[in-house]
Each structure stands twice: as C-alpha cells, then as structure tokens.
Amino acid sequence: MQQSLFSDTPFRDGKNKKDGQGELNPSQYEAVTSIKGPVLVIAGAGTGKTRTLVHRTAHLVQTGIPPENILLLTFTRKASMEMIRRASLLMDESCHRVAGGTFHAMANMLLRRFGHHLGFERNFTILDRPDAESIINLLKSSLDLSRTGKRFPSKRIIMDIFSKSVNKSMPIDELLEGQYGHLINFLDDLHLIQKHYGKFKLEHGLMDYDDLLVNWQRLLAESPEAREAISSRFTHVMVDEYQDTNLIQADIVRLIADRLNNIMVVGDDSQSIYSFRGADFRNIMDFPRTFPNAKLIKLEENYRSSQAILSVTNSIIEKAAEKYTKKLFSRIEGGVKPIIYAASNDTTQARYVIGKIQDLMDEGIPLTEIAVLFRSGFHSYKLEMELTNNRINFEKRGGMKLTESSHIKDVLSFLRILTNPKDNISWNRLLLMLDKVGPKTAEKVLENIKSADDPLEALLNYPAGKSWKQGFESLLKMLLSLREPGLTPVDLFDRVMEYYDPLFKKIFPDDYPRRSRDLEQLRVILAGYHDLRSFIDDTTLDPPENIGKSGDPLSNPTDRLVLSTIHSAKGLEWDAVFVIHLAEGKFPPARAFLSDQLEEERRLMYVAATRAKRRLFFTYPREVMSADFMSVNSAMSPFLSEIPPVLVNSPGIHSSRRPAIPREKTLFQKDKPKSAKPTPGQTSFCPGMRVRHPFFGEGSIQAVKGPKTVEIFFPRHGKKTLRTDYTKLEILE
DNA sequence: CCATACCGACTTTTT
DNA sequence: GTCGGTATGG
Numbered sequence: 103m104q105q106s107l108f109s110d111t112p113f114r115d116g117k118n119k120k121d122g123q124g125e126l127n128p129s130q131y132e133a134v135t136s137i138k139g140p141v142l143v144i145a146g147a148g149t150g151k152t153r154t155l156v157h158r159t160a161h162l163v164q165t166g167i168p169p170e171n172i173l174l175l176t177f178t179r180k181a182s183m184e185m186i187r188r189a190s191l192l193m194d195e196s197c198h199r200v201a202g203g204t205f206h207a208m209a210n211m212l213l214r215r216f217g218h219h220l221g222f223e224r225n226f227t228i229l230d231r232p233d234a235e236s237i238i239n240l241l242k243s244s245l246d247l248s249r250t251g252k253r254f255p256s257k258r259i260i261m262d263i264f265s266k267s268v269n270k271s272m273p274i275d276e277l278l279e280g281q282y283g284h285l286i287n288f289l290d291d292l293h294l295i296q297k298h299y300g301k302f303k304l305e306h307g308l309m310d311y312d313d314l315l316v317n318w319q320r321l322l323a324e325s326p327e328a329r330e331a332i333s334s335r336f337t338h339v340m341v342d343e344y345q346d347t348n349l350i351q352a353d354i355v356r357l358i359a360d361r362l363n364n365i366m367v368v369g370d371d372s373q374s375i376y377s378f379r380g381a382d383f384r385n386i387m388d389f390p391r392t393f394p395n396a397k398l399i400k401l402e403e404n405y406r407s408s409q410a411i412l413s414v415t416n417s418i419i420e421k422a423a424e425k426y427t428k429k430l431f432s433r434i435e436g437g438v439k440p441i442i443y444a445a446s447n448d449t450t451q452a453r454y455v456i457g458k459i460q461d462l463m464d465e466g467i468p469l470t471e472i473a474v475l476f477r478s479g480f481h482s483y484k485l486e487m488e489l490t491n492n493r494i495n496f497e498k499r500g501g502m503k504l505t506e507s508s509h510i511k512d513v514l515s516f517l518r519i520l521t522n523p524k525d526n527i528s529w530n531r532l533l534l535m536l537d538k539v540g541p542k543t544a545e546k547v548l549e550n551i552k553s554a555d556d557p558l559e560a561l562l563n564y565p566a567g568k569s570w571k572q573g574f575e576s577l578l579k580m581l582l583s584l585r586e587p588g589l590t591p592v593d594l595f596d597r598v599m600e601y602y603d604p605l606f607k608k609i610f611p612d613d614y615p616r617r618s619r620d621l622e623q624l625r626v627i628l629a630g631y632h633d634l635r636s637f638i639d640d641t642t643l644d645p646p647e648n649i650g651k652s653g654d655p656l657s658n659p660t661d662r663l664v665l666s667t668i669h670s671a672k673g674l675e676w677d678a679v680f681v682i683h684l685a686e687g688k689f690p691p692a693r694a695f696l697s698d699q700l701e702e703e704r705r706l707m708y709v710a711a712t713r714a715k716r717r718l719f720f721t722y723p724r725e726v727m728s729a730d731f732m733s734v735n736s737a738m739s740p741f742l743s744e745i746p747p748v749l750v751n752s753p754g755i756h757s758s759r760r761p762a763i764p765r766e767k768t769l770f771q772k773d774k775p776k777s778a779k780p781t782p783g784q785t786s787f788c789p790g791m792r793v794r795h796p797f798f799g800e801g802s803i804q805a806v807k808g809p810k811t812v813e814i815f816f817p818r819h820g821k822k823t824l825r826t827d828y829t830k831l832e833i834l835e
Numbered sequence: 836c837c838a839t840a841c842c843g844a845c846t847t848t849t850t
Numbered sequence: 851g852t853c854g855g856t857a858t859g860g
Contacts (some may be wrong), residue, residue, distance in 0.1 A: 258846095693847085
C-alpha cells in the first residue's frame with residue numbers, strides 16, 4: 103500500500119539496487135515521510151539507515167523545504183557529503199545547499215559567524231590534539247610544575263582528563279576519583295593548569311575540539327540573538343549516529359530544535375563505541391523525555407548481511423549485558439559461514455589474509471569490496487608490510503593523521519599565523535626552529551604578542567639576542583612577504599617551503615625524503631583551495647589520512663584494499679570483511695577489564711562483524727609480540743570463544759569444533775575455571791577471582807595486565823604485579 | 836640558556 | 851618507535 107503511494111514520488115531509488123531493494127520498506131517510509139515533530143529512529147546494523155536519511159533529505163526538499171533550512175549532522179564529513187550527493191541524485195542539485203557536516207564543523211561555521219555575541223574573535227584558530235597538548239607543556243613549565251621529585255602526569259594524560267571532563271560533563275575532581283585515582287595528589291595542579299589553559303586559549307584566539315562544542319552550546323543557551331538566528335535558519339534537523347553523541351551535543355540538539363521541534367535522530371544503542379569521548383547511548387533513551395511526543399520508529403530488516411553472518415553477529419550482541427531489543431532479520435538466506443582462523447603468528451596471519459583476499463578476487467569480489475578491520479592502528483603493521491611485498495594496494499584509515507606529523511605542523515604554522523597572528527602555539531613552533539632559540543627565549547619573545555594589535559609589527563621592534571638576531575629577522579621578513587596581496591594558498595606554500603626546506607633537511611636528517619612526500623601531498627591538497635582559512639579549518643576538523651606507506655601511492659585510488667580501525671569503519675560495509683588480531687589481551691585489550699569498558703568492546707566487535715555482507719573472517723595469531731619484544735603465546739579472544747561453534751567454520755582445528763580453547767575462558771560469565779593450575783602459555787585469570795599465593799597468601803585479582811601478567815591485591819601485602827608463569831597461583835573457588 | 840645524547844616508560848579508539 | 855626527563859658541555 104505504501105508502495106503505491108510511494109511510486110509517485112521522485113525519490114524512488116531505481117539505480118540503487120545494492121540492497122536488493124529499490125524502494126523503501128514501511129518503517130523506512132514512515133521515517134522518511136514523518137517530517138513534522140520529533141522522531142526517534144532506532145536502526146539496527148544494515149537496516150538502511152543511510153538510505154532512509156538520504157530519502158528523507160530528498161523528500162524534505164521535494165515538499166518545498168528550502169534546502170538551506172535543512173541541517174544534517176553526521177559523524178564524519180564524508181558521510182554527510184555522501185548522503186547529500188545521493189539525495190541530489192534522487193531529487194536535484196539543490197540538495198547540495200543542505201547544511202551538512204559534523205557537530206564540530208558546524209560549530210566552527212556558526213562560531214565564526216555568531217561567536218562575537220560571546221566575545222570570540224572571528225579569526226580563531228582550531229587546535230588539534232597535539233596543539234592542545236603542547237600548550238599544556240608550555241604551561242607546565244611556565245607554571246613551574248614539572249619540578250619536584252614527584253612525576254607529573256604527561257601532557258597526554260592531562261589533556262585526556264580535561265577533555266573527558268568536558269565531554270562527560272563532569273568536573274575533574276569527580277573524574278579523578280573514578281578513573282584516575284592515582285593522580286588525586288595532582289588535583290590542585292590540574293585545576294591550576296586548566297584555568298591557565300582556558301585563559302591562554304582566550305588570549306590567543308584558540309579553540310580546541312571541545313571548545314567548539316561547548317561554545318556552540320553556550321551560543322544557543324546564552325545569546326538569544328544567536329539562538330534565534332540559528333534555530334530559525336535550521337527548521338529541519340537530522341542527526342545520524344545519535345548513540346555516539348555526548349550530553350553537550352544532545353543539549354545542542356535540544357536548543358536548536360526547541361522552537362519547531364522538527365528533529366529526527368537516528369541511532370543504534372548496540373553500536374555505541376565512543377564512550378571514551380563522552381558519548382552516551384542513553385541519549386537515545388532520553389530523547390523521548392526531551393521531546394515528549396516523539397514518534398518512535400524501528401528499522402529491523404537487515405539488507406546487508408547473509409543470514410549466516412547475521413546469526414553470528416546476533417550471537418555476539420546477545421551476550422551484551424544491557425541492550426534494547428531489536429530483532430534483526432534478513433531475507434538473504436543461507437550464505438557462507440564465517441571463518442575463525444588461528445594463525446601461528448602475526449606473519450602467518452598476514453599471509454592467510456592475503457591468500458584469502460586472492461581467493462576472493464578469483465571468485466570475482468573486487469579489491470574495493472574487501473576490508474581488513476582491527477582494534478588498534480598498530481595491529482596492521484605486519485599486514486601492511488606483507489601487502490607491500492605482494493604489491494597489493496591498500497589505504498589505511500585511522501591511526502596517525504597527516505597533519506599530526508611534526509614536519510606538516512611546521513609548515514602549517516606559517517600559514518596559521520597568517521590567518522590568526524596571535525596564534526601563539528604556531529609562533530612558538532616557528533621560534534623554536536631558530537638556532538639558539540629555546541623554550542625560554544621563545545616564551546620571552548611571545549610575551550609581546552598577546553597585547554599587540556599586529557604581533558608581527560610588534561616583533562619587528564623586538565631586541566633580539568645577538569646570536570639569533572639574523573635568523574629572527576629573516577623569519578619575520580619571510581612572514582611579511584606572505585602578506586603580499588593576491589597570493590593563492592599554493593603560492594604561500596611555495597614561499598614557505600623556500601624558507602623551510604633547508605631547515606627541514608637539518609631537523610630531519612635521517613628521513614626527510616620520506617617526509618617530503620607528505621609535504622608534496624599537502625601541496626596537492628592545498629591546491630584545491632582558494633581560501634586559506636577553509637583549508638586550515640578543514641584539515642584540522644577532518645585531517646587527511648597519512649598516505650605515507652600505503653603500497654604504491656601512485657596507484658589508482660579506486661582499486662585499493664581498505665585497512666581500517668573499527669572506529670573508522672563505522673557506518674561502512676564491504677562484501678568481505680576480515681577482523682584480525684582477535685587475540686586475548688589485544689581485543690578486547692586487557693585494560694578493558696579494569697573498568698566498565700567490556701560492554702563497549704563487545705559493541706565494537708559487533709560493529710566490526712556487522713560490516714560484512716557476504717563473507718566474514720576472524721583471525722588471531724597464537725603468538726603475539728609483547729611490549730618487551732618477547733613473543734608470548736596467546737589464546738583466542740573471548741569474543742570468539744563465545745560464538746557457538748556451529749555457526750562458524752574453524753579450519754585447522756579439528757573439523758568444525760574448537761576444542762583447543764577451554765570453555766571456561768569465556769571471561770564474561772561469572773563461572774570460574776575449576777583447574778587450580780594455569781596451563782602454561784595461557785591465562786585463565788580474570789578480575790575478581792580469588793587466588794592463593796605461596797607467600798602473599800590469599801588475594802583477589804585486580805586486573806589482567808597481559809597474557810602472563812596479573813595484578814593482584816593481597817590484604818596483607820598490598821597490590822602486586824605478578825608473572826603467572828613464574829608464580830604458582832592457586833585459584834580458589 | 837641552548838643543544839645534544841642517553842635512558843626509561845608507554846603506545847586504543849577520534850572530532 | 852616516541853616522549854619526557856636528565857646529564858653534560860658549550
């Protein structure tokens with residue numbers, strides 16, 4: 103019935119047959135056409151969530167909503183561009199006027215436009231993580247905190263704390279009590295740094311990622327004028343991946359939609375994987391409370407995966423402690439059972455993957471329809487080497503970003519100062535490049551810029567020390583030359599490189615050839631821009647992946663295997679998916695047992711497995727490299743041993759059974775192993791377990807630190823970290 | 836105050 | 851492999 107209604111609309115997607123379904127199912131249809139009032143869409147993996155958003159965007163435009171009044175908030179810029187592109191295929195070019203992007207990108211745009219209501223400069227610079235951390239370091243030394251015998255927490259940890267505090271809307275006191283208990287002595291110092299950090303950013307026109315969200319929220323909450331302008335501009339708002347929003351983002355959504363209530367959020371609590379960044383899938387559950395007459399729509403038919411794959415993914419998520427039931431079903435019957443493969447080590451794992459990729463290609467699956475996913479960036483190092491040896495092209499997503507390497511940061515510093523002459527962190531970087539200038543000298547010089555109208559002019563009169571006067575003057579002269587009107591971004595880059603190249607070779611004598619390829623890549627990106635500010639903002643908000651060692655960088659980018667962290671694979675799908683490094687202690691990482699992180703790890707495993715359409719492979723090495731370059735035996739991840747054997751094939755391990763791994767290794771269930779002695783090479787310990795040590799007596803396991811290392815608390819002796827292969831531990835019931 | 840060299844600790848995930 | 855702290859010499 104819906105279909106007949108529907109077939110008159112121009113948003114029938116005849117070309118898009120990839121899900122075997124040219125039109126929308128009743129739930130999708132309802133989500134698409136419910137354009138008034140608040141709507142919550144719970145969309146399981148592969149249920150056509152993106153498709154629904156695409157159609158809805160087209161539908162809104164079709165019903166006469168001006169495209170520029172539509173706001174589509176997504177998790178990545180790529181996702182929103184893709185959706186808008188597809189909507190414009192359904193509807194027409196006007197869809198490109200739809201405002202789309204990440205919360206951070208939208209915040210940036212709005213703060214440049216309306217930020218003056220809160221007293222922000224229009225030309226603020228966005229700090230990425232390394233920038234923010236280097237400010238922390240500057241403050242640490244200027245506040246004279248790095249002294250005193252006690253080891254001060256690193257900039258990394260400090261930023262983690264500050265950022266979590268913002269994203270979880272939790273004061274750092276409370277945060278320290280929980281996750282960072284060991285740092286409680288530094289509470290006062292942290293408060294002090296935090297205060298100065300805020301002041302520093304304000305004085306120098308800087309905003310970190312978190313500030314973008316916070317200040318957008320403040321803009322809506324504190325400036326009636328800005329709020330009116332923004333909420334009347336965006337009359338129809340859609341938010342994708344709502345399970346990965348935090349409280350600030352939820353509040354932004356609330357404030358923006360408050361007036362017309364035309365708000366739709368889409369999410370899946372089972373795929374919430376960003377709690378480390380403050381995301382809380384309870385936002386989904388709270389949505390009906392914030393918007394009392396919200397319509398709830400569930401998308402439950404899976405169009406992506408074969409039933410064989412879906413059975414496995416369902417078994418993974420079934421064990422979740424807390425979930426909101428959706429019953430996913432697929433009409434794609436049968437299919438090939440997923441495979442679990444135990445490789446002897448990292449190298450054989452890589453070779454297995456490559457062998458299978460070649461088989462898949464022989465079966466007619468193109469390279470671009472295959473992906474290899476992993477928990478952490480470094481899990482793919484060996485595979486990257488082997489792929490290069492085998493001349494298979496790949497692109498790696500996740501991990502180190504291009505703009506985070508120091509030579510790129512060096513070059514960007516020159517450009518950033520042009521757009522924001524008060525950008526102290528860039529100035530600092532440039533000054534430190536000069537011979538005979540160190541942290542102290544740089545700090546002294548920079549005291550002169552925060553009050554200056556034109557810092558560059560001010561510095562021209564600065565009495566430089568004899569030993570570095572020359573270098574200082576040529577730096578300023580070069581910066582002045584960049585102000586010449588009419589220069590394109592590429593012109594600027596070339597001028598900067600004229601100055602920087604000799605320094606560059608001096609700073610990186612060992613590997614400047616490799617690094618200079620990054621600079622070339624940067625130049626190519628820059629060539630696509632005519633506005634320097636957009637280039638800088640874009641590369642900070644959506645940093646390009648470091649293409650550094652991805653097979654042959656000159657190869658056709660449309661024919662590449664994707665290697666990706668699971669986080670970066672969110673929302674994507676491939677015909678064949680490999681999930682590698684599913685070894686105990688690696689995925690889930692041992693530290694996940696410490697806190698409440700296990701559930702999130704399970705969802706991560708679920709996200710990984712649900713990316714597959716037709717073929718799914720799980721692999722793990724039986725031997726992993728520990729931190730001290732020792733090879734240690736390792737078992738299968740508990741996530742794998744939990745999967746009912748009948749749902750998978752496990753070659754190399756007795757037909758389809760997997761007796762190699764004792765069932766009690768299922769670390770998530772409360773039943774404990776009965777054996778008193780750990781088998782060599784395997785950990786059968788888990789947190790909470792009671793053990794007896796020949797000397798320390800009875801204790802309880804606090805954490806599993808590695809395959810053979812556990813941390814145990816003994817009431818009479820305190821906390822001990824022990825090697826299970828050296829210590830005879832008796833497990834008590 | 837700066838440059839260099841060495842040692843030890845730590846390395847999840849991302850806007 | 852990389853950051854941070856430290857020791858040494860200029």
